């Protein structure tokens with residue numbers, strides 16, 4: 095789904111940028127249209143965050159993924175909430191300054207997915 099998708103390709107080429115308080119959030123149609131092209135990412139009715147659950151074979155593979163996500167978060171200065179267990183990892187993304195979703199969340203989601211491609 096992700097490869098050869100123009101939206102995903104575009105997100106992968108972008109970098110997260112600081113969003114000032116009162117800055118621009120995404121409108122609901124944009125969120126819906128983005129998520130329809132991003133496998134497994136979901137938003138609650140509040141449209142305040144996106145989340146995805148990942149499954150792995152074992153703890154070592156889960157930890158390797160968590161480490162890669164934290165590396166990416168540090169690089170992009172955009173930090174998802176990460177909750178993991180033996181073979182599952184739940185990722186939640188939101189933009190604190192606007193208490194909602196920004197392009198940063200979509201960029202991070204695409205880059206997190208790309209870690210597994």
Ligand SMILES: C[C@H](O)[C@H](O)[C@H]1CNC2=NC(N)=NC(=O)C2=N1
Nearest residue numbers: 112171172173174188189190191
């Ligand atoms: C200045 C810096 O870009 C901001 O404080 C970043 C840091 N990491 C962040 N991570 C997340 N998930 N949301 C944010 O709004 C956010 N803001």
